[in-house]
Amino acid sequence: MPATPRHQEDLFDLAADYVHGTITAADGLRLEAMLHASPEARREFVDYCMLHGQIALSTTAVGQGAPTARTLHRPDSTLPRIGRAAAMLAGLALAAAFVVLVSNTPREEPSQNPASDSYDNRQLPLVTVANLQVDGETPTPLNPTTLRPDKATALRSASGADVKVAEAAVFGVTTGDSGTLYHGSVQARLAKPDANFSVTTSNLRIVDKGTAFHVDRIDNDHVAVTVLDGEVEVQSRVRLPVCYWPFDDVDSARGSAQAFDAVGGLPATLGSAATPVAGIVGAGAVRFDNAPSAVATIGGGAGEQVGTGLFAMAEGITIEAVVASAWSGRFKDYDEIFRKEDGDARMLLSFQNDGTTHEDFSEPPVQAGPCLSFGLHLAGRGYHELDMPLDGVDGRPTLAEITDGKPHHVVATYDSYTGRKAIFIDGRKRFEHIYPVGTLVRGGGPAPAEIGNTRGTEPFTGVIDEFALYDFALTPDEVATHWRRVAAGRNYFGSEPPAPGSPRWQAITRLVEGQTMTFNQETGLPR
Amino acid sequence: MAARDPHAAEEYELFLTLFTKCQGRIQAFIRALVHDPSQADDVFQATSLVLWRSFATFRRDAEFLPWALGTARHQVLLHWRTRRRDRHVFSDDLLADLADVAEARLDVAETRLAALENCMAGLSERQRDLVRMFYGEHQPAAEIANRWGRSVHAVYKALKVMRQALYECVSRKLRDLSLPLDESAGGKPVIS
Structure with a gap:
């Protein structure tokens, strides 16, 4: 149904509130219904939204004086002369920016890597998340960390909440x-309206709605919330992954093969030595042939x-995959x-055999030899790897067993609530x-995430399927x-994979x- | 730093050539779907980086723009997904529909921008100040309200009125393009 002037007026009123970020929840739903x-x-x-965006690109907005009337061409003609000049200038500026950008962007070029070997141990800049306020002294910037105060401590979060x-x-x-509360109690009050x-x-997560x-945490199982x-x-x-590539939908139509994250839509672009093959689970998987371009590079998600x-x-x-290595x-x-x-804040799950070269990374220490390594930087402790020897001892698989060409379910987990870092096979x-409980992971940052390789130097050999990452x-x-389902030929989640944009948290109740x-913090049920 | 591989330099050049040709449309596409200018810039930057990082896998006989828009679309969806955690945003289905519409409208995006420039010549001095402060300098509405001695609501209202006028002006000028050409203007429709 075409929009009548009245509908249009209503639509534009809502659209204006939407682009200003002032739309109410009810009007947001009304706008969504109109658009549907x-x-x-x-x-x-x-x-309307395109107009809003283009006003910001206009000569008036960018300060090139008052606009003048000019000849307008049909859509299929070339750009108007002034427009073309502006576009050319913008293009040149962008090109210059890109020269800087690409000069600083690591690709598969070891010469640009400041690391002496496969590890780039630079300490990259850390985000500041709060300011610690101690007895009226000058506030101290705080990176992500765990406080264990021996007396009541105050801080102001970056978004403007006062936390005791x-x-x-x-x-x-x-x-x-x-x-994240591991023990004891905490109180938060918003210091400004948009905090x-x-x-x-x-x-469990307790989310303020303009409140204090x-x-x-009264014991290991229960949490009391007071408003x-x-x-x-x-x-x-909601115990679903943040990202999940089932590799069932590799799209080669847009110039290069891309597989899409079923939860968040992040593309993973396949290098030329990463080939879609029949799935271990579902329709597809990816074979990596041990060449520098054997990689699925995840597009986006970097900080x-x-x-x-x-x-x-x-x-x-949690890093989870089904691999035939x-x-x-x-x-x-x-x-x-x-x-x-991301420098020494890297995260990895890989097969390694580097003798004693990086033995300082191993925690706990292990004998040199082939291992499955799960590396993380833990705040206050630095970067360490859980190097599981492939020696057949104490229930661990041997090298021959894990590389027998058959699919294996490989899972690496770290839980700051228990302090446990673990590797599961099948x-x-x-x-x-x-x-120690409460030890946080220090990760994220600007480096691209890669499945099956790192910077073209450590390619996987074999097939990877059902790759998932969880933030717990x-x-x-x-x-x-999950293993039982995989063994039965199903995905981790039973029948249907998680829907795109699945919520990460589900409301239980509101308190006033x-x-x-x-x-009960495991079940979410009130006591 | 070690000397750069000549092949890599050629790659940069090819990428820049293709990218600069399409960047206006990619930017228009993102701005049609992400409304906060600084967030739109972030999405544009992320898209540019992903395109560059995955350029080695771009099939040279394929068209660049559809490939680039596929990446931009995913970056936009990711942007909204990360905001969905704490607030209401459109459903993925609707966002996908809007992305389809935006992609289809890109053919006329440059013409619309030219028409918009024409229409802005008709704004009052105060409206041009508003454009400069709000869109050019990213001043918050509250700051403009303070400067004008008006309420924030009045500033939003002024933006709404100005945008509506520009929308109607741009639509009218685009409609004019479908009229018979004015021979006296060298066969081109003249906008005044």
């Missing part, structure tokens, strides 16, 4: 607008600094399943190391369930001023 109902409304909305951490509490300050803050306790609130002012929403974690971006998974992480196991041969090389935990640790039961409620 009418192709004409969608066209007018896009034209109680004596003897253990509280991880993870981002500018969120924190926001949430507190996570493993499976108090969270008390001092306003309202909070208590949410439970500007360490501690930002989609891969900044401070509280916990033909790794040689030879000295100095590395096969990456996944790697993101549904069973095979190796682990335990850190799967439990041993969940890993075992004066209310206190206790929740």
